[in-house]
Amino acid sequence: MTTDLYDYVSTREAILDRVRRMLRDAMKLRIEPEAIDPDAPLFGTGLGMDSVDAIELVVQLDTVFGLTLAGSPHVSSKLRTVNTIVDAIMEISDES
Amino acid sequence: MSLEDEYRSVRHRAALSRMDHVGLVRLSGDDMTEALDTVCSGDLWVRDGRMLQTLILDEQGQPVADVYVCPDDDACILMFEGITTEEISALLARYAGPELAVQVEDLRPAYELISLHGPYAWEVLSKWLTPDVIGLPYLSFYHFDRGTCFRAGKTGEYGYDVAIRTEHAEQAWGELLNLVEGLGGGEVSLGTLDLCALENGFFSVRHGPVEGLTPLELQLQWRVSARKRFPGATAIQERRAQGMNRRLTHFVARESVKTGDPLHGPDAPVGRVTAAAYSPGLGGVAGMALLDVSVAHPGIDAFFVPAPEANRPIRTVSSPLLFNRSLLVDPHRHSCATRDASNDPPLWQGSLP
Numbered sequence: 001m002t003t004d005l006y007d008y009v010s011t012r013e014a015i016l017d018r019v020r021r022m023l024r025d026a027m028k029l030r031i032e033p034e035a036i037d038p039d040a041p042l043f044g045t046g047l048g049m050d051s052v053d054a055i056e057l058v059v060q061l062d063t064v065f066g067l068t069l070a071g072s073p074h075v076s077s078k079l080r081t082v083n084t085i086v087d088a089i090m091e092i093s094d095e096s
Numbered sequence: 097m098s099l100e101d102e103y104r105s106v107r108h109r110a111a112l113s114r115m116d117h118v119g120l121v122r123l124s125g126d127d128m129t130e131a132l133d134t135v136c137s138g139d140l141w142v143r144d145g146r147m148l149q150t151l152i153l154d155e156q157g158q159p160v161a162d163v164y165v166c167p168d169d170d171a172c173i174l175m176f177e178g179i180t181t182e183e184i185s186a187l188l189a190r191y192a193g194p195e196l197a198v199q200v201e202d203l204r205p206a207y208e209l210i211s212l213h214g215p216y217a218w219e220v221l222s223k224w225l226t227p228d229v230i231g232l233p234y235l236s237f238y239h240f241d242r243g244t245c246f247r248a249g250k251t252g253e254y255g256y257d258v259a260i261r262t263e264h265a266e267q268a269w270g271e272l273l274n275l276v277e278g279l280g281g282g283e284v285s286l287g288t289l290d291l292c293a294l295e296n297g298f299f300s301v302r303h304g305p306v307e308g309l310t311p312l313e314l315q316l317q318w319r320v321s322a323r324k325r326f327p328g329a330t331a332i333q334e335r336r337a338q339g340m341n342r343r344l345t346h347f348v349a350r351e352s353v354k355t356g357d358p359l360h361g362p363d364a365p366v367g368r369v370t371a372a373a374y375s376p377g378l379g380g381v382a383g384m385a386l387l388d389v390s391v392a393h394p395g396i397d398a399f400f401v402p403a404p405e406a407n408r409p410i411r412t413v414s415s416p417l418l419f420n421r422s423l424l425v426d427p428h429r430h431s432c433a434t435r436d437a438s439n440d441p442p443l444w445q446g447s448l449p
Contacts, residue, residue: 001361001390002363004398005361008395008396009391009396012395016393031322037315037317037318038414039297039315039344039345039415040316040317044234044235047318074419074441077423080416081297081415083394083414086394086414087394087395087414
């Protein structure tokens with residue numbers, strides 16, 4: 001594995017791990033972090049979260065990761081799976 | 097219609113399809129819930145009138161059926177793909193045992209299944225059935241005089257599966273098709289629906305072979321109970337204990353990449369393509385690959401399909417790949433004829449490698 005790829009995967013796995021733990025702890029998901037599939041839908045099916053959870057999730061993402069989604073357009077597209085959340089966090093990390 | 101026209105119907109208008117490949121049974125009997133619980137992999141916590149997605153696995157933990165469980169008063173409707181009604185009955189007899197009182201009624205002779213998809217599928221159904229259908233939550237169903245309407249779908253757009261009594265089916269098909277065509281849509285093939293499911297990350301029993309793959313590799317752990325016994329549970333436990341070494345990951349590509357193609361990284365093979373198809377929305381290939389878990393992440397540009405003339409690069413991506421129009425369409429405020437889509441973000445917001 002090249003250094004660039006190794007660095008990217010290491011960074012991504014670290015953020016993925018933090019997001020999974022945040023979902024388990026703050027969102028009260030009763031499953032182990034590693035059982036949360038990165039591409040599992042957050043709402044409806046998948047992790048089964050609802051609109052109340054969505055509000056809490058937006059607050060947690062702001063508090064824990066500095067990812068401000070409240071008021072931004074098309075929030076729903078960033079909150080579809082764990083991986084789309086990780087994408088959004090990596091995006092703000094790249095910008096800063 | 098061409099693939100592009102069918103695709104446009106699903107992604108931008110409304111689309112109609114026959115669901116001859118889907119099974120429909122009604123379970124009843126005092127031990128119905130217990131019997132069903134023994135064969136399905138997920139925890140069956142679902143209220144009357146709601147739907148729950150689960151799987152039926154074989155003893156190796158491989159999915160053999162994709163199932164909606166729909167509790168309905170003293171009975172339960174199952175809508176499923178991948179196996180036949182006879183196989184469902186045989187599984188119940190094998191795993192639930194003869195002492196449990198459960199009856200299986202095949203609803204397919206009496207009902208046909210028609211599905212509607214698209215950001216304006218609700219508009220078609222609200223005109224054909226009742227405006228109340230707009231308020232039907234995702235994964236719920238209700239009965240009407242000629243059948244049952246299920247709010248479901250595996251395309252990322254508004255989706256409805258209508259079980260209609262056979263004697264009304266042809267008339268219903270004609271009326272629905274008229275309404276769909278009135279919105280600029282049309283009838284679509286199963287292939288187009290499978291492509292849309294692939295783009296949105298929905299599991300499909302038709303998305304390539306699942307040989308050797310369990311819900312762990314398929315990213316379907318949310319459909320597997322950690323609390324109960326079911327066919328394949330032991331295999332999944334063993335796989336967990338060993339540690340998962342591969343995971344399904346979505347990708348896009350500019351050039352022809354096919355199911356079964358090997359994928360290489362900078363210095364070693366990393367996996368293989370399990371499903372791939374040309375996507376008009378991307379203008380390229382949408383696919384899924386089984387990758388070594390150490391690199392099974394979106395956002396990687398380092399992999400390629402080796403080819404004699406020039407390697408074909410892929411880019412791993414998060415699913416859903418698209419910004420579905422159904423996220424932008426509000427049935428309470430919009431209609432297909434009047435909604436201004438000129439400021440919509442692009443369907444595909446990424447780029448091809």
